[in-house]
Amino acid sequence: MRYCARIAVGPVQFRVGSDWRRPIADLDRLYSAYPKDEARPADATVRLFAARPWRRWLRPSVHIGGDFVVPDALPLPLSMGLLAAEMAMNLQVALGWRRHLLLHASAVARDGRALILSGESGSGKSTLAALLGEGAWRLMGDEFTLIEPVRGAAFAFPRAVSLKNQAIDEVAARVDAARLGPRLTGTPKGDIRHLIPRADAIAAMHEPARPALLLFPRFGGEAAIEPMGEGEAFVRLTEASTNYVALGEAGFSALTRLVREVPAFGVTYPDSATGIALAEDLWTEATA
Amino acid sequence: MTDRVFRAAPADALCIEPLGAITAIFDRRSMQTHLVAPPLPEMLALMGEGPCDAALLTKRLEAAFDLGDTGDVRERVAERLDELAAMGLVTAA
Amino acid sequence: MSPAQTLVDLLAGRCEPGELPPRAWEGVIGVARAEAMLATLAHRLEGASLPPSVAALFADQRAAAKVATAQALWEAEMARRALASECIEFVLLKGAAYAAAGLSCSAGRQIGDLDILVLAADIRRAENELLEAGWEWVKSDPYDDHYYRAHMHELPPMIHKTRDRMIDVHHTILPRTHRITPDALALVSDAVTTEGGFAVLCPADMTAHCAAHMLADGDLQGGLRNLWDFHCLTRDFAAADAGFWGRLDARAELHGLRAAVRRAARLARDLYGSALPPGWDEQVGGDAWYRRRLLARDDWGRPTDRWLEQVFYIRSHWLRMPTMMLARHLWTKWRRRRHHFAG
Numbered sequence: 001m002r003y004c005a006r007i008a009v010g011p012v013q014f015r016v017g018s019d020w021r022r023p024i025a026d027l028d029r030l031y032s033a034y035p036k037d038e039a040r041p042a043d044a045t046v047r048l049f050a051a052r053p054w055r056r057w058l059r060p061s062v063h064i065g066g067d068f069v070v071p072d073a074l075p076l077p078l079s080m081g082l083l084a085a086e087m088a089m090n091l092q093v094a095l096g097w098r099r100h101l102l103l104h105a106s107a108v109a110r111d112g113r114a115l116i117l118s119g120e121s122g123s124g125k126s127t128l129a130a131l132l133g134e135g136a137w138r139l140m141g142d143e144f145t146l147i148e149p150v151r152g153a154a155f156a157f158p159r160a161v162s163l164k165n166q167a168i169d170e171v172a173a174r175v176d177a178a179r180l181g182p183r184l185t186g187t188p189k190g191d192i193r194h195l196i197p198r199a200d201a202i203a204a205m206h207e208p209a210r211p212a213l214l215l216f217p218r219f220g221g222e223a224a225i226e227p228m229g230e231g232e233a234f235v236r237l238t239e240a241s242t243n244y245v246a247l248g249e250a251g252f253s254a255l256t257r258l259v260r261e262v263p264a265f266g267v268t269y270p271d272s273a274t275g276i277a278l279a280e281d282l283w284t285e286a287t288a
Numbered sequence: 289m290t291d292r293v294f295r296a297a298p299a300d301a302l303c304i305e306p307l308g309a310i311t312a313i314f315d316r317r318s319m320q321t322h323l324v325a326p327p328l329p330e331m332l333a334l335m336g337e338g339p340c341d342a343a344l345l346t347k348r349l350e351a352a353f354d355l356g357d358t359g360d361v362r363e364r365v366a367e368r369l370d371e372l373a374a375m376g377l378v379t380a381a
Numbered sequence: 382m383s384p385a386q387t388l389v390d391l392l393a394g395r396c397e398p399g400e401l402p403p404r405a406w407e408g409v410i411g412v413a414r415a416e417a418m419l420a421t422l423a424h425r426l427e428g429a430s431l432p433p434s435v436a437a438l439f440a441d442q443r444a445a446a447k448v449a450t451a452q453a454l455w456e457a458e459m460a461r462r463a464l465a466s467e468c469i470e471f472v473l474l475k476g477a478a479y480a481a482a483g484l485s486c487s488a489g490r491q492i493g494d495l496d497i498l499v500l501a502a503d504i505r506r507a508e509n510e511l512l513e514a515g516w517e518w519v520k521s522d523p524y525d526d527h528y529y530r531a532h533m534h535e536l537p538p539m540i541h542k543t544r545d546r547m548i549d550v551h552h553t554i555l556p557r558t559h560r561i562t563p564d565a566l567a568l569v570s571d572a573v574t575t576e577g578g579f580a581v582l583c584p585a586d587m588t589a590h591c592a593a594h595m596l597a598d599g600d601l602q603g604g605l606r607n608l609w610d611f612h613c614l615t616r617d618f619a620a621a622d623a624g625f626w627g628r629l630d631a632r633a634e635l636h637g638l639r640a641a642v643r644r645a646a647r648l649a650r651d652l653y654g655s656a657l658p659p660g661w662d663e664q665v666g667g668d669a670w671y672r673r674r675l676l677a678r679d680d681w682g683r684p685t686d687r688w689l690e691q692v693f694y695i696r697s698h699w700l701r702m703p704t705m706m707l708a709r710h711l712w713t714k715w716r717r718r719r720h721h722f723a724g
Contacts (some may be wrong), residue, residue, distance in 0.1 A: 015407060040434050041406035043412075047681060067414045067682070076673065157531040205448055231310035235323060245319070247490055248448035249303065252314040252321055256305045318455035319448050320544070374515065374543075376455070379462055 001047060006038070007031045010146065010157040010205050011100075012093055015042035016085055019050045020060065023081030030082075030160045030181050030194055033202055044092035048084055051075070059103060064088040068095040080187050082194070086162060093157070094242040100146035100155060101247060101254045104240045107145040107154055107209075108137035114209035115283055116145050116262075117217055118240045121189075124219035127167040128275050130195055134174055135276075139201040140209065149250040152257050153208035158201050160194040168193045170272060213286040214264035215279060223274050225282065226266040233264040247286040291341035291362075294369055295381040296332055304329060304378070315376065322375050327353075331368060332377060337379035342366035384408030385605075385676040388418070392425055392609060393654040406435050411682035416605045420446035420489030424604045446489040450480050453492035456546050457481060457579060458499060463514035469507050470580065472498040472572045474551065474590065478581040479610065486613035490606070494537075494538065494547035498582075499597035500569055501552040508536055508550065516541050516548060524713055532558045554636075555589050555598055563593070563636035584618040584625065586634035592645035593638050596671075600690075600697035605652075611645045612653040626658045648672065 001017030003024040008014070009031075020022050037133065047065035050056040061075040062084040068091055076084045094102065106129035107120035115137075117125040126142040133139025138154035147154055163171050168191060172180060181194035214233060228236075237255055238244050244251045263286050269275035305312040311329045313322045327349065335346040346362040355361055372378040382390075388409050390396035401409075405485070413419040423439035428586040431439065457477045464471055473481050476492030499507045516539040518526075529537040534549040553565035568590075572580040582590060591614060595607035617627045633642040647668055649655040652675065674693050684690055 039403045039432075041403055041410065041432060043410075043434065043438055045407070045411050045681060047683070065683075067411070067613060098445040099437065229308040231307040231312075231323070234307050234310075234312060238321065244321075246445055246453070248319045249314055249316060250444070252303065252305075252312070256307065256312060259307060317451065317458070319452045320455075373462075376459060376462075380466070 001049070002029065005031070006036065006042070008035055008037065008040070009089075009159045010141070010155060012044055012097065012157070013040050014044050014046060014089055014092070015039070016046040016048070016089070018048040018055050018081070018085075019025065020048070020062070020078060020081060023062070023085050024050055026082040026143075026182065027085055030196055033196065033199060035202075041234040044089070044096055046085065046092060048088065048107065050080060064091070066092050069091055069240050074188075076187070080184050083184055083189075083192055086159070086194075089159070090143060090163060097125045097146075097243060100148055101251050102241055102243045103145045103147060103237060104143070104242065105145045106142045107156070108132045108154075109140055109154075109207075109209035110137050110283075112207075112209055113212035113287060114145075115213045115215065115279065116211055117215045117279075118237065121164075123217045124167075124269070124272070124275060125217055126161060126163070127272055128177055128217060128279065130161045130163065130167070130171050131174075131272055131276060132279065133161075133197060133201060134171075137260075138204055138209075139197045140201065140205075146256050147211070147258060148208065149247065149254040151208075152211065152254060152261070154211050155208055155237050156201075156205045158197045158205050160196055161173050163193050165190045166172065171195055209256060211262045213283055214258070214262050215282065216266045217275060218263070218266065218268045221270065221273070223270060223278060224266075224268040225278060226268075228264040228266050230259045230264075233259040238264035250282060291343055291366060292369070293339045293341045293381040294335070294341050294373060294378040296335035296337070296378050297376075298337075302332075304332075313377065318376055320376070322377065328368060328372065331365070332372070335378065342369055345369070382613075383676060383678075384412045384680050385678045386413050388416075388422065389605070389652045389676070393424060393652070394420075395654065398426055403432045408680040410435070410438070411680065412678045415678055415682035416604050417491045417603060418489075418609065420491065421486075421606070421609060422489075424489040424670055437538070443489060446491075449489065450490075450492065452546075453495065454475055455478055456495040456544070456548065457497075457546070459514070459541070460495060460511070460548060460555060461579070463510050463516075464499075464507060467506055467510050467655055469499060469503050469510065470569070471507070472580045472582060474498055474554070474582070475594065476588065478579075479614075481577055481579040482575045482581050484614065485617055486610045490610070494549050496549045496551060498554070498565075498569060500552045501565065504536065504550065504552050507521065511539060511548065511550070515543060519547070524536075530555055533541055534559075559597070561593075561597060561637040563589075563638065567635060583632075584614070584634075586621070587626045588614045588618065588629055588636045589633045589642055592633075592641040595635070596641040596644055597638065598697065600694040601674050604671075608649055608652060609673065612649040612655045615646065615649065615655060626661065644668065644671070648675070652676075 003018045003021050005016045005024045006028040045066050048062050049065055051063050055061060060078040062078055062081050063075045064073050064084055067087055105116050106125040107114050107116045117128055119125045129142050139158055142161040143156045144157040145154055146157055179196040184192045214275050265279050265282055269278055298370045301317050310325055312322050342362050342365045346365045413422045419441040423442040457473055474492055474496035477495050479487040519538045519540050526537050534556045535549050538547050538549055540547050555561055556565050568586050571583045571589045573583050574580055591611045592607045595604055645655055646661050648671055650657050651672055674689050677684055679685045
């Protein structure tokens with residue numbers, strides 16, 4: 001393809017091809033600090049392309065392709081090319097990765113142990129992980145957490161954090177502007193701005209962490225903590241996993257082990273500060 | 289109506305993990321996970337290796353657990369057996 | 382060297398994997414994924430000298446394929462249970478049959494829908510039993526439904542409501558309207574039983590069906606994979622039975638599939654290095670188009686020859702139905718596609 005970026009996030013080596021320069025330039029900037037291995041062949045391929053040659057210039061719209069595609073995915077305008085790239089990269093991992101049990105969850109680590117936050121979009125799991133990652137924690141990822149099936153360790157997938165709507169200002173106020181991507185307005189998911197993880201989080205992206213606490217955050221409503229049984233955590237995590245079924249028994253044993261060994265809580269919080277305080281309290285208890 | 293006769297999955301085909309209130313059963317033949325509640329795991333365990341119908345299984349359940357006076361147990365056991373058959377955990381013998 | 386050619390060379394054993402430049406792998410992997418052959422390649426190259434990340438990816442693929450094969454075979458088992466109460470005999474076809482029979486092409490082979498063959502006389506009963514056992518019609522429109530029932534060689538597809546897997550119930554192996562009419566009764570009556578108790582087509586029929594599926598029925602989508610099946614089937618069957626090629630020729634003749642089988646054999650020789658017996662080993666000019674169509678993918682796994690793809694698409698329909706019907710069919714499909722885009 002005309003333009004190409006090569007990006008390694010955690011264990012996944014991507015190649016992203018594009019008919020336009022701009023999404024590639026945006027990606028190169030967001031991922032400039034990530035380790036590069038030019039000799040390593042890609043595990044996953046993403047293509048951003050124009051459906052018809054003239055649509056590269058005339059009302060350019062970005063179609064998402066690659067190893068895996070969603071049949072009815074709508075194209076995005078070129079101004080949202082970066083979002084298209086990110087969605088396509090996530091899709092390849094969600095549908096194609098088989099080495100780990102993939103949880104749709106954010107995670108942060110401290111002292112080699114991981115706090116995993118699983119929830120739908122809107123639960124605030126990205127924002128909480130991003131804010132924790134600016135403090136005493138290592139950000140492992142805001143979208144996927146990878147569980148190694150044999151030993152049960154969590155591995156990081158620290159792509160650029162996708163901040164949405166109110167979270168943009170909340171986080172932007174605390175970080176150097178050089179760590180933020182362009183603001184994408186009016187996307188199907190609202191406003192989006194990417195945050196480059198801290199250099200130490202990127203440097204440590206291959207280091208495993210032992211899961212120590214599972215939280216299922218829910219944004220909005222009075223602060224509340226509800227212990228969650230093994231069965232419910234199991235069910236929720238199978239729903240939060242994109243490759244549980246494909247992994248067969250390896251996925252089953254990884255997940256039963258995770259919910260047995262790691263305490264799980266549902267957490268309701270009215271604002272990020274409260275959410276973080278609740279998470280820190282539960283962490284202290286769980287790791288005491 | 290006579291009860292249908294079933295046979296349980298061979299024990300080595302299943303990985304059964306109690307997780308609090310529910311039990312997760314992984315079937316190595318189908319690669320499927322079934323989340324079940326009592327009395328399904330107990331029924332599976334009591335079926336043993338031989339052929340078994342609702343009447344026989346009801347007798348075994350009554351011997352193993354104090355079911356008290358709970359109406360037509362056999363009919364409900366027959367229904368649960370059909371559920372297990374739909375999951376593939378038991379098969380018509 | 383195009384990545385599709387490299388993929389074929391690796392499968393055929395003509396290319397030393399250790400000598401491939403590391404970055405050449407991503408084109409090969411891209412094409413293999415696009416052709417649904419990545420796990421097949423992973424099996425073929427098990428133990429070969431590979432860049433570490435490729436070796437790891439291939440190990441993942443082999444493990445995942447093992448799970449996927451078990452899931453596919455389970456569908457066959459559930460179909461067996463559903464049809465057993467009415468004693469409806471059925472024969473497994475394609476991927477599930479290869480796996481059930483433990484054939485070498487099933488290593489890593491992706492298996493999509495479950496394809497089964499029943500006698501035309503049993504098809505309504507089979508339909509009823511499957512509906513009772515939890516399969517349901519995939520939502521389709523009246524045109525599709527009528528089209529299937531009037532002209533096709535199978536029921537409209539059904540999907541299982543809890544397992545979410547599709548089953549295609551065939552009563553023969555080519556559409557009713559196809560210019561060729563295989564002998565469906567012979568297919569079923571000469572079927573053989575696998576160790577696990579499933580019926581599959583006898584070796585010669587299985588091979589003829591593989592060629593029919595690739596060359597007489599389809600537009601060569603997935604052709605590299607189907608041709609690999611053909612290559613492995615003929616190699617293994619011929620190794621076990623010295624008279625296999627003769628038997629294959631006779632059965633192909635019976636089903637009207639001689640041209641398809643011969644062409645598949647020549648293409649398998651050209652691409653995968655199959656050894657053909659005397660009399661089969663000829664050069665035919667038209668094969669070049671097929672080879673070109675089979676290898677038409679670029680470094681990014683994209684089809685490179687839209688025109689040729691279109692030609693084979695139209696050819697597949699031309700074979701499947703009379704000209705007037707084809708015109709009506711393509712017109713209906715085209716109008717619907719336009720509506721779809723406009724809506």
